[in-house]
Amino acid sequence: MPGIWDKIATIDRRWIYFLMALSILFPTIFVFKFPVEITVEARQLYDAIDALPDSSIIMLTFDYYPSARAETEPMSKAALRHMFSKDMQIVTLSNIPLGGPTMAENTTREIAMEFNKVYGVDYVNLGYKANYVAVMQGMASSIESIFPTDWTGTPLSELPLMLKVKNYRDISFIYVVADNATVDYWISIVNAQYGIPVGAGVTAVSAPKMYAFVESGQMTGLLGGMKGAAEYERLINHEDMAMRGMDAQSMAHFTIIFLVIIGNIGMFVMSAPKSRIGTKRD
Amino acid sequence: MTFWEHFQIWLRAYLILSLFSFMYRDNKFYKFSEHVFAGLSAGYYAGLIWHTVIIQQLIDPMFVDGKWYLVFPGILGILMFARLSRNYTWVSRVSLAFVMGSTAGIYLISNLHGLVLKQSAATMISFADRGGFAATVLQVLVVVGVITTLVYFYFSKEHKGFLGGTARVGIWFIMIAFGAHFGYTVMGRISLLIGRIQFLVFDWWGGSIRSLF
Numbered sequence: 001m002p003g004i005w006d007k008i009a010t011i012d013r014r015w016i017y018f019l020m021a022l023s024i025l026f027p028t029i030f031v032f033k034f035p036v037e038i039t040v041e042a043r044q045l046y047d048a049i050d051a052l053p054d055s056s057i058i059m060l061t062f063d064y065y066p067s068a069r070a071e072t073e074p075m076s077k078a079a080l081r082h083m084f085s086k087d088m089q090i091v092t093l094s095n096i097p098l099g100g101p102t103m104a105e106n107t108t109r110e111i112a113m114e115f116n117k118v119y120g121v122d123y124v125n126l127g128y129k130a131n132y133v134a135v136m137q138g139m140a141s142s143i144e145s146i147f148p149t150d151w152t153g154t155p156l157s158e159l160p161l162m163l164k165v166k167n168y169r170d171i172s173f174i175y176v177v178a179d180n181a182t183v184d185y186w187i188s189i190v191n192a193q194y195g196i197p198v199g200a201g202v203t204a205v206s207a208p209k210m211y212a213f214v215e216s217g218q219m220t221g222l223l224g225g226m227k228g229a230a231e232y233e234r235l236i237n238h239e240d241m242a243m244r245g246m247d248a249q250s251m252a253h254f255t256i257i258f259l260v261i262i263g264n265i266g267m268f269v270m271s272a273p274k275s276r277i278g279t280k281r282d
Numbered sequence: 283m284t285f286w287e288h289f290q291i292w293l294r295a296y297l298i299l300s301l302f303s304f305m306y307r308d309n310k311f312y313k314f315s316e317h318v319f320a321g322l323s324a325g326y327y328a329g330l331i332w333h334t335v336i337i338q339q340l341i342d343p344m345f346v347d348g349k350w351y352l353v354f355p356g357i358l359g360i361l362m363f364a365r366l367s368r369n370y371t372w373v374s375r376v377s378l379a380f381v382m383g384s385t386a387g388i389y390l391i392s393n394l395h396g397l398v399l400k401q402s403a404a405t406m407i408s409f410a411d412r413g414g415f416a417a418t419v420l421q422v423l424v425v426v427g428v429i430t431t432l433v434y435f436y437f438s439k440e441h442k443g444f445l446g447g448t449a450r451v452g453i454w455f456i457m458i459a460f461g462a463h464f465g466y467t468v469m470g471r472i473s474l475l476i477g478r479i480q481f482l483v484f485d486w487w488g489g490s491i492r493s494l495f
Binding site: 017020024149184187208212218224244 | 305334466473
């Protein structure tokens with residue numbers, strides 16, 4: 001008759017999926033409010049934007065696919081709230097073809113309405129252009145040469161904000177929200193060659209690599225994954241979906257740690273010489 | 283909530299649940315959603331490139347603004363379609379050579395100037411005045427980590443003796459980096475699931491279903 005560890009070792013993986021789903025569903029419905037500490041990198045990003053003079057012009061890039069929205073959209077929304085609250089003017093664009101420009105449009109318009117901001121005067125969505133390296137290089141000399149019109153097809157010459165923004169020299173800060181390698185090029189091309197300060201909010205998967213850029217001073221602040229988004233929401237005192245998601249995040253991590261511990265105990269017990277299965281594992 | 287908003291929410295919920303159903307077992311709902319996603323992505327991408335690149339940056343500038351010199355990149359682009367012909371595939375190499383040459387030039391400068399030199403310089407700063415003892419210890423760790431990891435990737439001499447010991451320290455740093463990456467990756471993947479469950483709970487159940495029933 002199989003023991004408890006044998007049963008655990010052969011458990012149907014779908015029970016683990018079910019446990020994970022429960023561990024996320026439960027805190028999504030019932031709020032626990034686990035604490036979220038502010039990291040140095042998130043504070044650095046917040047301070048850099050906060051220190052800019054009111055009415056500064058910021059470039060905000062939506063370099064992420066819809067699949068990464070859960071992590072990245074709260075970062076974009078929090079940044080937009082912070083910038084609009086300081087009456088900053090925002091130029092958005094996307095280097096991601098699938099959904100990027102549409103998310104830039106919808107997200108910016110939603111937050112702009114909260115602050116009664118006017119399209120064309122307070123913010124502009126340039127949309128998408130293929131080949132992001134060429135786009136980043138080209139905007140250094142002329143944004144209009146790369147984006148002759150905005151996302152809706154209006155010529156840039158008809159948008160009051162774009163009359164003030166010709167190239168990177170007119171931009172005070174570039175805030176990149178990304179789920180891919182475009183951040184590397186915003187740093188290695190735009191920051192390194194043109195000296196524009198770059199801050200970023202990235203998905204958790206790409207966050208570890210970005211810490212090197214913060215340490216070297218090439219990046220001014222960093223938000224890593226949903227945790228980073230939650231930190232920024234706390235910094236602007238507007239707790240939203242990322243803060244709500246952190247309860248589920250913490251609970252899911254507890255579940256994974258529990259499963260890892262159980263799995264390792266099981267492995268040691270079963271690989272003992274008197275194991276019922278008797279298979280020595282490497 | 284309008285009919286159109288209800289429809290959008292229900293369609294999204296259907297697609298999410300169909301794709302999640304694969305976790306139980308492969309099925310027709312999953313396959314349908316997967317094919318819809320692949321087809322939609324390809325169609326959307328083709329339309330977007332046609333509008334934002336071919337029309338806005340080639341056709342309009344040539345015929346409206348009179349920039350006829352753009353005919354040359356246009357021809358290079360058309361040559362790429364020679365790959366569809368078995369006999370004339372070689373023609374596309376002209377365009378590819380242009381792309382590879384210009385890309386190599388741009389990347390070489392940006393990577394050397396923006397990444398290699400800057401990151402190397404970041405390991406060569408003074409240990410003093412870096413924010414106290416703890417910061418100095420961390421800076422020493424960075425320097426030791428960079429050197430030992432580079433030694434691990436030095437394969438021109440057998441990893442024995444002092445070289446081998448240094449390389450083993452490098453492996454420790456690499457393993458810790460992998461651990462950090464894996465931890466962040468788990469967090470990222472869980473976040474994606476949280477996003478979908480938040481949609482199902484707040485928008486589908488809490489929004490659409492409750493307003494309908």
